[in-house]
Amino acid sequence: MEILCNGPKSCPPGGVGISNPGYWGMNIEKGQFYRVVFYARALGPINLEVSLVGSNGVKLASNNIKAFGLYVLTWRRFETILKAKDTNHEASLQITTNLRGVVWLDQVSAMPLDTYKGHGFRKDLFQMVANLKPKFLRFPGGSYVEGDYLRNAFRWKDTVGPWEERPGHYGDIWDYWTDDGFGYFEGLQLAEDLGALPIWVFNNGISHHDEVNTSAIEPFVQEALDGIEFARGSLLSKWGSLRAHMGHPMPFDLRYVAVGNEDCGKPKYQGNYLKFYSAIKRVYPDIQIISNCDGSEKPLDH
Numbered sequence: 408m409e410i411l412c413n414g415p416k417s418c419p420p421g422g423v424g425i426s427n428p429g430y431w432g433m434n435i436e437k438g439q440f441y442r443v444v445f446y447a448r449a450l451g452p453i454n455l456e457v458s459l460v461g462s463n464g465v466k467l468a469s470n471n472i473k474a475f476g477l478y479v480l481t482w483r484r485f486e487t488i489l490k491a492k493d494t495n496h497e498a499s500l501q502i503t504t505n506l507r508g509v510v511w512l513d514q515v516s517a518m519p520l521d522t523y524k525g526h527g528f529r530k531d532l533f534q535m536v537a538n539l540k541p542k543f544l545r546f547p548g549g550s551y552v553e554g555d556y557l558r559n560a561f562r563w564k565d566t567v568g569p570w571e572e573r574p575g576h577y578g579d580i581w582d583y584w585t586d587d588g589f590g591y592f593e594g595l596q597l598a599e600d601l602g603a604l605p606i607w608v609f610n611n612g613i614s615h616h617d618e619v620n621t622s623a624i625e626p627f628v629q630e631a632l633d634g635i636e637f638a639r640g641s642l643l644s645k646w647g648s649l650r651a652h653m654g655h656p657m658p659f660d661l662r663y664v665a666v667g668n669e670d671c672g673k674p675k676y677q678g679n680y681l682k683f684y685s686a687i688k689r690v691y692p693d694i695q696i697i698s699n700c701d702g703s704e705k706p707l708d709h
Contacts, residue, residue, distance in 0.1 A: 413507040422456065424503030425512070432497030433517065434529075435459050435467050441489045443500065445515040446571065449479045451508045457487050458503070459517070461495035468492060482513070484571070488520070514571045516588070526596050527588075537601055545606040546594035549668040550615070555579040557614045563634050566590025567649060580615070592650065595638055595659040604662055606697065609634060611667035611679045621678030628686045635661060635691055663695045671700035677709045684709075 408425060412418035435441070443457050452475035459467040468489035500517045504510065523533040547561055554560035559579040566573055566587040575586040591607075598605035612619030612627045619627065633646050638661040640647025647658070666683045670676045676699065684696055700707055 408512070409509045410504055410507050413505050418505035422503035422505035424455075424501060426460070426499050426501045427515070428497070428499040429517075432462060432495075433459070433499060434496050435461070435491045435494065435498040436519075437491055437494040439491050440520040441468070441491065441517055442486065442520055443489060443515075443517045444484065444486045444571075445502070446482050446484055446513045447474075447479070447510060448482045449474075449508060449510045451479075452476070452506065453479055453508075453510055454504055454506045455485075455510070456501075456503050457489070458501045459489055459491060459498050460501050461493065462497035462499075463495070465493070465495075467495060467498060482511075514586070516570070516586075524600060526600060527593065528597060528600070533600070541601055541603045543606050543663070544594070544598040544601060544603045545608060545665070546598070547589075547591070547608065549608070550580045551578060552608050552610050552668050553580070553670070554610075554614045555616060557610070557612070557617050557619070560610045560614055562630070563591040563609065563637075564630065567592050567637065567653065591634065591637070592653055592655070595661070596655065599659060604660060605638075606663040606665055607634065607638070607661060608665040608668055611670065611676070611683060613667055613670045613673055613675060613679065618673060618675040619679070621675055621682060624675075624679050624682050627679075628682055631664070631666075631683060632686060632690060635664065635687070635694065639691070662693070663697060665697040665699075667699050669699055671698070676700075680709055 410423060412423060447453060455472045456469055457472060458469035461467055468491050470487040470489060472485050472487060522528055523530050552561045556579060559577050567590055570588050573587045575584060578585050595605050609631050612624045636644050637646035637650050638659040642648055642651050642656060666680050680698060687694055687696060698707060
C-alpha cells in the first residue's frame with residue numbers, strides 16, 4: 408500500500424491502511440488472546456498499528472510494530488499478541504499507519520491462541536461438530552476438489568508444510584481465494600480430534616470443464632498414492648516424514664478414499680477410476696475406494 412498522506416495532506420485520525428472482517432465478521436471475545444502474523448517489506452521505516460476493531464468502530468485491542476533500515480528492505484515476518492478488552496462478534500482486523508511511504512504486506516493471519524488442543528480449531532465451533540457425534544468426515548469438499556477448471560483444483564501437496572509457504576489457490580467454484588491454511592493435514596487432524604474416520608476426496612483428473620485422458624492420468628495417480636503415504640507412511644518415508652515434521656509422528660487412520668466428486672457419467676471417469684483403483688490396491692490393499700457411481704440398484708461395471 409502506498410501512503411500518500413502526512414505530506415501535503417495530513418493523515419486522518421488513526422492513520423490509513425487496510426481492514427479485513429474475515430467472513431461476516433470476526434468473533435472476538437473479551438479477555439482472549441489473538442496472534443496476528445504477517446510479512447512485510449518497505450522502502451523506508453514502518454510504523455504500523457495492528458488492531459482488532461469492533462463493528463461499532465471501537466478498538467478492542469491494538470499494538471504497534473516498528474522497524475527501519477536494511478531490516479525492512481526484504482520480506483520479514485512480524486508477530487504480535489493482542490488481548491481483547493471487549494466482545495464483538497462482527498469485528499475486523501486493521502493494519503494502519505500515518506507514516507508516508509510504501510509498504511508491502513503478505514500472508515496476514517489473525518488466530519485465537521486458545522484453540523482445541525492447540526490445533527487451530529475454534530473451540531465453540533469444534534464442540535458444535537463434536538456434539539453431532541460424526542462417524543466419518545469427508546473432506547476437503549466436493550466441487551471444491553474438482554475446480555471449475557483443473558488449474559484451480561485442490562491439490563493436497565500445495566496445502567501442507569508451513570502455512571506461510573503454501574501458495575494458496577483460487578476457489579473458482581465458489582469465487583474466493585483461499586490460503587489453504589486448512590489443508591490436507593488439518594482435515595486429517597480434525598477427523599482424528601472428532602473421533603471420526605477421514606474420507607479423503609482427491610481429484611481424478613476431472614473438473615467441471617476439462618478432463619485428463621486416461622492415458623495421461625499417471626501424475627494424478629501418483630499424487631493420490633503420495634497423499635496416502637503422507638497420512639499413513641512411516642517416519643522413514645518421504646511424505647510420512649513430512650507429516651511427522653508437522654507434529655504428527657503417528658500415522659492417521661485413513662481407511663477410505665473417494666476418487667473424484669460426482670463425476671460418474673463423464674467420459675473419462677471410468678477409465679481414470681480403474682487406474683486409481685489398481686494402483687491404490689496394489690500398494691494399500693486394505694483401503695476402501697469409493698466410486699462416484701451408484702451401485703445400489705445394479706452392480707457397477709468398474
